[in-house]
Amino acid sequence: MGNFGQLMDGFAIALTTHHILIMVFGVLLGLVVGVLPGLGAPNGVSLLMPLTFTMEPISAIILLTSMYWGALFGGSTTSILFNIPGEPSSVATTFDGHPMAKQGQAVRALTLAFASAGIGALIGVLVITLMSGWVANFALRFGSPEYFAVYFLAFASFIGMAGGSPFKTLVSIMLGLAAGTIGMDTISGEGRLTFGINELTAGISFLIVVIGLFGIGELLVTIDEGYKFEGVKAKLSLREIFRTLAEMPRYWVTILRSALIGCWMGITPGGPTAASFMSYALGRRFSKRGWNFGKGEPEGIISPETADHSAGSCALLPMLALGVPGSATAAVMMGGLMIWGLSPGPMLFTSQPDFVWGLIASMYAGNLIAVVLVLATVPLFAFILRAPFSVVGPLIAIICVIGAYTVANHVFDIWLALVFGLVGYVFKKLSYPLAPFVLAVVLGDKAEDAFRQSMLSSGGTLRVFFETPLVATMMTIGIFLLLLPLITRVFGAVFNSGTKRGVA
């Protein structure tokens, strides 16, 4: 209950006119940044950083986090409308969001995404509020083997749950892992697969991969398939928004499951991107309408969005309590904390309670403001889809190229994005799944580091992955999820033959 009292103090700090105005400004700015692929939240936050030097730390962090929430929402917008994820964590939203928008239900898709994102974020903040003391200690229990187990869990659930040919999924993952190896190797300090190209030493930015695979790839497929070069007749009534909001309670199971996955991945080092993928995969498996996933299924939007935002909120806690940022954006914000004269760490909660609880209170308020603001922009965004493809198409192409360049100001990246565009096109034509490729690019490098660090510190024995109850549990669940399709098939076969025998 002590937490509750402190939270009320936090609200007293966060809910001043000054701070609410900052939140509105931050969210709007974040929306703009999130909608432009390539600019992204980390770049946006670092652009804003100098502005915060003269502010109070609490006002500064409210501005930056509000912008972060805005950017997360903005990222989902482009995922749904153009199949270009503005943020890594909104890739999974494209799988069902974009098909639904193409069917003329852009308003519904956007509303579903924003509403579930808002609910996810609020559940995440609630978890932070209730368990702040416990979470920090729990996060300290994560050594390299535990890190690896978390990534393994994400991979396993995705492979085990993926539809389609397991062989194609495997190929896609392997190619993704290969792309993820490019760049400087943490363990040896050597460049890998860089071929002496300067721009490759930093590795391939995830954003370039996504802009290419999804943005340009989708464009090529659309042209190839002789897509009707006219706009989608989207219904644009405000009533549509409220009707969609009214159907939300129906999905409470999905929302709860996704929020749980999100909070778990946010507190552990998995992060929002892994959370959204894992939630999507598990959603397809456990939903009654799993067969419809990938074709514009509402639950296919709700699962990743809820998990993404609950993970995003929960991930702020380890950052404040341990000083280990869970994402690129968090890293920039942490740098900010230090410049403002605060050091993140276990003592921050006792030495700066006003700051910490003011921030947590602002997360409630900021997310509510963000949901209301983005819902108000839905008709505007959906309207864009009404424009004929001959207008939108070139616009997307330009946005993709500018986006690719903005990531690191390299012309080379534009070529790279075009190459990935071709890869995306070929994948789609041969019906290889893109999602495992993307997941492998995001997590492959981290999983590899964690694995090699575990091996280095254990002297090369695999037993480390089963030594403590925590890591053993995660690995066992992972292996179970990985083998689930096999198990169900074997069980099915045994069961079927059993009944046959019984009949005979």
Place this chain on the structure above:
Amino acid sequence: MKKTASYLGLAAAIAVTASVSAPDAARAEWKPDRPVEIVVSAGPGGGTDIFARVVQAALTKNALLTTPILVLNKGGGSGSEAFNYAKDNPDSPYKIYFGTQDAYVLPLGTKVNYSFNDLTPVASMVFDVFILWSNPKASGLNTAQEFIAKAKANPGKVRVAGAKAKDADETVVTLIERATGTDLAYIPYKSGSEAAIQVAGGHIEANTNNPSESLEQWKAGNQKPLCVFTSARLTDKTVVADGMSWADIPTCVEAGIDVKDFLQPRTVWMGAKVPPEALAYYTDLMKKVTETPEFKSYVERNVQINKMLVGQDFKTFLDQQIKTYAEIYKANGWLVATGQ
């Protein structure tokens, strides 16, 4: 807005007339008339990034630099991306580069596309110290002597975490090994704070770190400083935790590890062919930065050694450093053949 615009115009006018009429006066009068780029040789959020942004904050808050400032993070290839950029813009007086010893150590151990001669040294603004930390609760190691004893009893088994491979942390670990005749298992992590958390969580025995990265864990009782890699003890006497202050930490030489000064300079550079008047201007500007309250509190917070090097002093220091590092790298077998 208007004010800045007219001021910019004025500055440009001064610069132009000065350079046309009196070259001697220009040396004193040179001022940037365009936005200045602060190029950071690291990604956002790390120690180098914070260093550069503190300088940026000091410049803007005290109106030391009135043209706009852009911060560019070019952290690719361990920071070589930033210095390649310096090589591509050798004469630009509007770009200053921020880094560490990496600026001159990188070309020794890694195949990079720039050489030390592509940079003009401006200043070393402050030195970060390195400390050897343990987790007394998990490993039972309370002193450097206990650490060495354990390492001798378990060759290759005592683990030390640090940031990145073949960088400052791994270098200092190889120095410890050589000085004490031990064999340690070095485990690289992405950043110093990640390494510190591994020790705080009791997964790894020890780590080397800049003080600020483990400070909060020390206060929380999850980490303890064993010794500091400086020739004299630190001066800060304010008590941090367990009745201990920074000044109470023994130097590593006192504790029986014969590794003297291992320091990380926070360095500022420009392109190879910058005009001397611009170099003089920025050298002066950096001196002013070290006197601002923002920079002073940064130095204090990070328990750094407040010693600035410019001009010839800095060059002598660099020559010395490159020689030392070349020897260490040769001994570690990390030297890269430079006959390309």
